[in-house]
């Protein structure tokens with residue numbers, strides 16, 4: 001190809017070309033390691049006219065996935081989960097079952113005084129869990145005392161306050177001139193709300209909580225201890241809860257308005273139709289048909305936690321961890337935090353950055 005031909009070629013707008021990936025490594029051996037001057041992509045490669053175009057045409061765009069994987073392996077990631085529901089509904093057990101480790105303290109190990117707090121308390125515990133070389137810093141935020149008082153009016157308030165405080169912390173770090181390379185993320189990515197397995201309907205407390213909090217955090221409602229319901233009771237209860245949530249205008253995660261495309265919508269519709277997941281938790285293993293399974297042993301057999309015919313624990317786990325964990329984090333950042341941030345900036349007439357010394361007078365406005 002002459003240089004005139006090449007110039008003409010470069011200035012034409014050509015439709016995107018699907019470049020086959022070579023069997024050999026991405027960087028051809030004849031590419032000079034130190035090229036002088038700016039990089040100009042050549043449609044045919046250097047001196048390779050007419051032969052091996054499949055090999056030389058490969059750029060390596062798809063290696064971004066591998067690069068991202070390596071980065072994530074190095075840095076790890078944060079995931080913060082909050083559990084809310086009355087005492088004894090199996091919150092700690094379920095979180096331990098989800099992450100297959102003792103990430104949440106069971107009540108039995110607490111002292112008597114600690115057992116029934118007078119108000120809602122917020123307790124967070126962090127653990128690093130590693131799987132396949134990927135490190136996740138998991139923080140479990142427990143809310144003992146929620147719904148356990150005689151008067152439970154406004155008991156969602158301390159929880160809402162905590163969630164907003166984490167957004168505030170993040171915002172302060174973001175506007176700091178000498179901000180950290182990686183801002184520690186304590187924002188709640190997912191709030192598991194435990195509905196009591198009454199088989200009747202949602203209580204006022206449940207509605208109040210979800211009404212106030214569904215706009216600031218991703219709520220995933222679950223029916224606790226679903227092994228205490230018959231199959232018919234479970235189906236009817238789930239239907240009733242869905243209807244009540246809709247009637248009250250409560251949008252749980254995944255919210256319809258944030259579906260990105262038709263594929264997202266169709267996947268998420270299936271989840272929305274199956275919600276709230278009727279779960280069973282246990283950290284004990286039993287032998288069933290020659291296999292060790294997590295379960296709850298009863299007089300009539302073992303309720304297998306991970307058996308989809310017994311309960312919806314694995315549906316919840318697959319959805320929350322295996323398919324939507326990244327999306328939970330993104331919705332938290334792009335929607336909930338962004339809403340908080342925009343409101344704070346509007347309220348303040350613009351946030352002023354805080355200097356590294358922290359002396360800025362604007363800090364008091366934050």
Ligand SMILES: Nc1nc2c(ncn2[C@@H]2O[C@H](COP(=O)(O)OP(=O)(O)OP(=O)(O)O)[C@@H](O)[C@H]2O)c(=O)[nH]1
Nearest residue numbers: 086087088089090091092093106107225279280281
């Ligand atoms: N039947 C049944 N019992 C459960 C289930 N999950 C937990 N339990 C039992 O319920 C009791 C309370 O469980 P926890 O996990 O401590 O409940 P919690 O909600 O964390 O309780 P607090 O920390 O006091 O708020 C324990 O005896 C558990 O073994 C379940 O899915 N089904």
Ligand SMILES: [Mg+2]
Nearest residue numbers: 091092105107
């Ligand atoms: Mg607990």
